[in-house]
Amino acid sequence: MRIDLHTHSTASDGTDSPAQLVRKAAVAGLDVVALTDHDTTRGHAEAVAALPEGLTLVTGAELSCRLDGVSLHMLAYLFDPEEPALLAERELVRDDRVPRARAMVTRLNALGVPVTWEQVARIAGDGSVGRPHVASALVELGVVPTVGDAFTGDWLADGGRAFVEKHETDPFEAIRLIKGAGGVAVFAHPAAAKRGRTVPDTAIADLAAAGLDGIEVDHMDHDADTRTRLRATAKELGLLVTGSSDYHGSRKTCVLGEYTTDPEVYGEITRRAFGAFPVPGAGGA
Secondary structure: OOEEEEOOOOOOOOOHHHHHHHHHHHHOOEEEEEEEEOOOOOHHHHHHHHHOOOOOEEEEEEEEEEEEOEEEEEEEEEEOOOOHHHHHHHHHHHHHHHHHHHHHHHHHHHOOOOHHHHHHHHOOOOOOOOOHHHHHHHOOOOOOOHHHHHHOOOOOOOOOOOOOOOOOOOOHHHHHHHOOOOEEEEEOOOOOHHHHOOOOOHHHHHHHOOOEEEEEEEOOOOOHHHHHHHHHHHHHOOOOOEEOEEEEEEOOOOOOOOOOOOOHHHHHHHOOOOOOOOEEEEOOO
């Protein structure tokens, strides 16, 4: 089995619609794919409706969190999307995205960049607007050559000249909410230092003690040494180890199935979850 547990669609900051994403996942030879858009489950229904035969969908979301001033992401799998406490927190995070993006546009204007809110909104479309959409605007204007080049101290990285903070969930609270909604919590790309500051391994231990289920080890932003270290940390703490592409369509260079999750780990995730169940494809439209 080939299992990719971290992808994004146009419901957040990917460039493929949910339907396009699941079709591409089938073409890429995946058996299981998780749709984990940022702080939203809005793409799930479309993905289910289009799910090709032979492909299983894991519903999820990637929750925006912050610990001691460090931004981090928590992957939530197979939770009940209507559970009131987690739904309210996701809406709180999403509601802060538009004013935050507008504020980043204002800061960029002050730096002499002629980006407009209308441009960013057009790029975001119906998705949850975020930094990648602002970064894409900078690429359109020729300010930076790629989206990744916008995530530096000069521009949009944490603490960068145009960076603006948004509401982000305490990760311990995120774990509690995910578990309360019947889901499974996995710390996404915990050592992706190229994205900015990361939390120390002691924080991972604290999160494990609070109920964290696993950590995403095999990821494009972790080099070989980092993956080895994280595997040892996971073994010591009794955490599941996942691997995923973090696919965003054309917005990033990663490809579907670039990194995958062991079938036994996937099985354990499905055993632990009770908020929702994987959806087998029946040949979508």
